[in-house]
Amino acid sequence: MAKRKGLFGRDPAGPLDYLRKWPLLTVMIATFVFLYVPLLTLMAFSFNDSRRNIVWRGFTTEYYGKLFNNTDLMIAFGNSLTIALFSTFFSLILGAMVAILLWRFRFPMKPFYEGTMALPIVIPEICMGVAMLAFFARIGWPNDLVWPISLANITIAHISFTFPFVAVIVRARLAGFNREQEEACRDLGAGDWEVYRDVIIPHMKPGLVAGGLLAFTLSLDDFVITFFTSGPETVTFPVKVYSMVRFSVTPEVNAASTVLIVITVFLTAIAMWLQNKGAEKK
Amino acid sequence: MDPWHKFRRIFYSVGIPPTIWLIAFFLVPLGLIWIFSFGEKVGVVGIDITWTLDNYVRSFNPDILTIFAKSLWLAAVATFICLVIGLPVALGIVYAPNKWKGLLLLGIMLPFWTNLLIRTYALIAVLRTRGYVNFTLEWLDGAARWFLELFGMGGIALAILGERFQALELLYNDNAVILGLVYVHLPFMVLPLYAALERLDRSYLEASLDLGAGHLRTLWNVVVPLALPGIISGLIITFIPALGSFLTPDLLGGPDSAMIATIIERQFKSANDWPFGSALSFLLMYITFGALAIRALMARRRGGDGMGG
Numbered sequence: 001m002a003k004r005k006g007l008f009g010r011d012p013a014g015p016l017d018y019l020r021k022w023p024l025l026t027v028m029i030a031t032f033v034f035l036y037v038p039l040l041t042l043m044a045f046s047f048n049d050s051r052r053n054i055v056w057r058g059f060t061t062e063y064y065g066k067l068f069n070n071t072d073l074m075i076a077f078g079n080s081l082t083i084a085l086f087s088t089f090f091s092l093i094l095g096a097m098v099a100i101l102l103w104r105f106r107f108p109m110k111p112f113y114e115g116t117m118a119l120p121i122v123i124p125e126i127c128m129g130v131a132m133l134a135f136f137a138r139i140g141w142p143n144d145l146v147w148p149i150s151l152a153n154i155t156i157a158h159i160s161f162t163f164p165f166v167a168v169i170v171r172a173r174l175a176g177f178n179r180e181q182e183e184a185c186r187d188l189g190a191g192d193w194e195v196y197r198d199v200i201i202p203h204m205k206p207g208l209v210a211g212g213l214l215a216f217t218l219s220l221d222d223f224v225i226t227f228f229t230s231g232p233e234t235v236t237f238p239v240k241v242y243s244m245v246r247f248s249v250t251p252e253v254n255a256a257s258t259v260l261i262v263i264t265v266f267l268t269a270i271a272m273w274l275q276n277k278g279a280e281k282k
Numbered sequence: 283m284d285p286w287h288k289f290r291r292i293f294y295s296v297g298i299p300p301t302i303w304l305i306a307f308f309l310v311p312l313g314l315i316w317i318f319s320f321g322e323k324v325g326v327v328g329i330d331i332t333w334t335l336d337n338y339v340r341s342f343n344p345d346i347l348t349i350f351a352k353s354l355w356l357a358a359v360a361t362f363i364c365l366v367i368g369l370p371v372a373l374g375i376v377y378a379p380n381k382w383k384g385l386l387l388l389g390i391m392l393p394f395w396t397n398l399l400i401r402t403y404a405l406i407a408v409l410r411t412r413g414y415v416n417f418t419l420e421w422l423d424g425a426a427r428w429f430l431e432l433f434g435m436g437g438i439a440l441a442i443l444g445e446r447f448q449a450l451e452l453l454y455n456d457n458a459v460i461l462g463l464v465y466v467h468l469p470f471m472v473l474p475l476y477a478a479l480e481r482l483d484r485s486y487l488e489a490s491l492d493l494g495a496g497h498l499r500t501l502w503n504v505v506v507p508l509a510l511p512g513i514i515s516g517l518i519i520t521f522i523p524a525l526g527s528f529l530t531p532d533l534l535g536g537p538d539s540a541m542i543a544t545i546i547e548r549q550f551k552s553a554n555d556w557p558f559g560s561a562l563s564f565l566l567m568y569i570t571f572g573a574l575a576i577r578a579l580m581a582r583r584r585g586g587d588g589m590g591g
Contacts (some may be wrong), residue, residue, distance in 0.1 A: 004407055016484060018370075021497075027370040035393045035468070038404035045407075046371045055417075091502075094303055095294040105293055107286040122310055124526025124570060126543040127312075127563040130550050134318060134560070135311035160307045163300065221397045224528050226552070238399050245403045245533065247521055249410065257400040268395045272388075 003198065043261065046254035063255040073256060076240035082221040083151050083236065087158035091215045092208060095166025099207075100200070102167070103174040120161045121168075128229035132157040136229060143231050150234050157229045158219045163216060166211035173207025174200075206274055213271035217264045318562035329556055337561035344561075346545070353541040356456065356531075357524040360463035364471040364520050373505070374477035377484075379509055387476065396468040402533050409452040409534075416449045423447045454536040462530040469521040478512020478542065479505070511580060518577045522570050532586070542566050 018024045046064075050057035067073060099119060102110075120128065136153050145152070177200065185199045223238040230239055236259065244253045286293045319338070321331040340346070376384045393401060408414050423443055430439040452458060486508065490500040506513065528543035535541075542562065547561025 016487060016491075018374050018376045024370050024374045027367065028374045031367055031371050031468070032389060034392070035467070038408045038465075039393060039396065039401065042400070042404040042407055094300040098300045100296045101293070101300070104284060105286045105289070105297075106283050107293070116309070117304065120304075121524070122570065122574060123312075124523070124543065124566055126526055126528050126546050127315075127567050128308075130546060130559060130563055131311035131315045132314050133550060134556060135307075138314060148351070148542070156307050160303070163303070167300075192289060217395065223397070223399045238397060241403075242399055245399065249403075249407050249413075253403065254407075257397070257403060261396045261400060264395055264397065279493065 016040060039261070042254050043258045046251055046258045048251065051251065052237040053096065058192045064259075066252055067255045067259070070252070073237070073240055074234075076237045079151055080237040081221055082148060083155050083158060084216050086155045086210050087162055087219045088160045090155075091163035091166050092212050092216075094163040095211055095215070096170050096204065098163065098167035098203070099170035099174055100196075102132050103171050103177075109171040117164050120164045125161075125224040129163060129225045132160075132225060133228040143233070146147060150231075154226055154229045154234060154236065158222060161222075161225060162218050166208075166215050168205040170204055171210040171215060172206055173210075177203050178229075179181045210271045210275045213267050213274075217267050217271075220260070221264060315556075315560040315563055318557050319564050321557040323555055323557055326554065337558045338565070340558060341561055341565055349540055350542060350547055350565075352539075353525055355539060356459055356463065356539070357521055357527075360460050360467065361471070361517055361521045363460070363464045364468050365475075365517060368468060368471035368475050368516065369501075369513075372472050372479050373501075375472075375476055376479040376482075390469050390472050392560050398466060398529055401466055402529050404461055405458075405465060406533060408460075409458060411449040411451065411453075413452075415452060419450065420447045442542070456535070456539045458534040458536075459531050459539045459541075462534040463524045463527060466527075466530060467520045467524050470523065471516045472510050473550060474516035474519055478509040478515070482508055484586060492587075508563075515577060516579055522573055525569065527565060563575050 045056075047059050047061065048056055049060040049062070102114060102117075107113075132153075141152075141153050181199055181203075182195055183193050190198065221238065223242060226236050226239055227242070230236060237256075241253060241256055241260075244250070244256070317331055318329055318434070320333045320335070321329045322334060324330045341350075346564055359491045371390070373381060375390075378386055406413075410416075424447070427436075427439045427443060430436060482505070485588050486504055490504045491497070495503065525541075526543055527541060528547060531539050531541040533545075535544075543566070546559050546562045546566070549562065553559075
């Protein structure tokens with residue numbers, strides 16, 4: 001590599017500056033092209049003024065207008081948001097409880113308990129989906145409930161797979177907690193509950209926000225589990241998009257996808273940013 | 283950490299609600315299909331629990347075994363391709379200048395956050411007969427013809443390129459499924475590899491290069507053995523979700539690229555044979571647990587070695 005030294009007056013490439021070596025650079029660029037070109041073309045062509053949507057014919061927001069006038073799709077979107085909000089709320093509570101339990105206490109069979117808690121994260125989605133389908137059919141879950149309550153079965157299924165994720169994130173945040181703060185609080189006369197209310201839960205806050213955003217995006221994005229729990233009256237956005245995708249590639253689907261991509265990327269970016277901010281403070 | 287009995291009230295109040303939830307809305311549903319898997323289908327919707335092993339025996343008939351073998355094969359090929367792409371990418375990120383590192387990692391993660399369905403759909407839009415890949419190929423084909431005509435070699439153009447442009451059938455076959463699996467699961471591979479390579483002491487690499495080994499030899503003889511636990515972890519983390527994929531074979535595959543999840547879905551929706559579907563689900567879960575056990579075993583062995591050394 002000594003040959004390169006001083007070439008064009010640049011710093012010499014160190015032996016491990018792999019990014020400045022062409023074979024690696026090629027793989028890297030190819031990978032990013034592979035990852036991004038399909039998504040970016042999809043997003044770009046949602047603004048294309050042509051039904052054949054392959055040749056660029058000019059900019060239009062027509063398909064977004066059509067999207068907002070598509071009642072079915074809007075209802076599905078409303079369902080998705082409602083489910084995501086409720087399941088985020090409950091999985092935050094349950095996830096935070098699990099996090100405190102596993103962070104704070106020693107108890108018999110703890111590794112077994114932890115393993116069971118991780119099951120919803122590791123088992124294939126399809127297995128969880130069919131289990132939920134069988135479960136709600138078996139207990140005779142009624143199909144004719146009024147609107148927000150009719151979404152309860154999907155919400156329950158979503159809580160079951162999101163709260164272990166929340167627990168993981170909140171527990172990671174708790175690991176950085178300094179027990180001396182708690183001792184100081186007790187020395188100043190706080191009881192068990194005050195310690196949680198005034199010291200531990202405020203410390204958990206960035207973890208709760210990040211976990212909540214993750215739960216929200218997981219719920220909003222989920223297709224497989226929802227596909228098995230949703231009925232004809234309770235279609236969510238991804239399930240609706242799935243039926244449109246099966247039918248054909250259209251600018252409307254591109255527009256709908258773009259909306260969902262923007263929402264999830266935006267929410268996750270906020271979650272990441274909050275997590276980093278929390279880490280810096282520490 | 284406190285022993286649980288020192289703070290009973292808090293222990294019970296944080297412990298009981300999530301435990302009840304997990305049991306009622308996760309373990310009971312799973313238990314239910316576990317019991318169903320020993321049942322028999324009666325009539326249209328009835329299931330009789332007879333504790334028969336028939337559903338599991340049926341899973342070993344050649345048709346189903348072929349699908350299992352095919353799923354394992356497709357997932358394995360996709361995982362291997364992820365490794366081949368992921369290793370240089372992870373290596374590049376680890377040794378990138380610090381200001382680039384975060385950005386590159388974010389770049390790998392970002393598609394991971396977008397909806398699985400939408401990513402698969404994006405691939406359809408790119409690969410279909412009237413998609414962007416074929417469109418580009420057609421344009422190149424046209425350009426090549428024009429160029430050859432220009433030099434009076436239209437005959438050669440006709441011989442090489444044929445009468446007219448034939449769109450490639452890129453969708454609805456096994457290759458499309460593998461491409462889709464790689465597209466969706468690449469971040470699963472890059473992240474553990476990145477974590478493993480990041481911990482690696484770079485003086486080993488420098489020593490190897492100083493002593494005259496080339497980059498490929500250093501990669502093979504130094505990087506791969508040292509990062510092996512991370513590589514195995516990445517392989518398993520990528521393989522598990524790839525094996526259980528439902529959307530990818532469903533949307534990108536042809537009639538004969540069904541994977542395990544596809545036939546499970548069929549049993550529960552169209553074929554309406556829940557006991558058989560349940561048995562298949564549990565077989566898929568047992569394979570998953572097996573893969574996870576291998577990973578745990580590797581981790582433990584590594585821990586043992588560390589202590590010995």
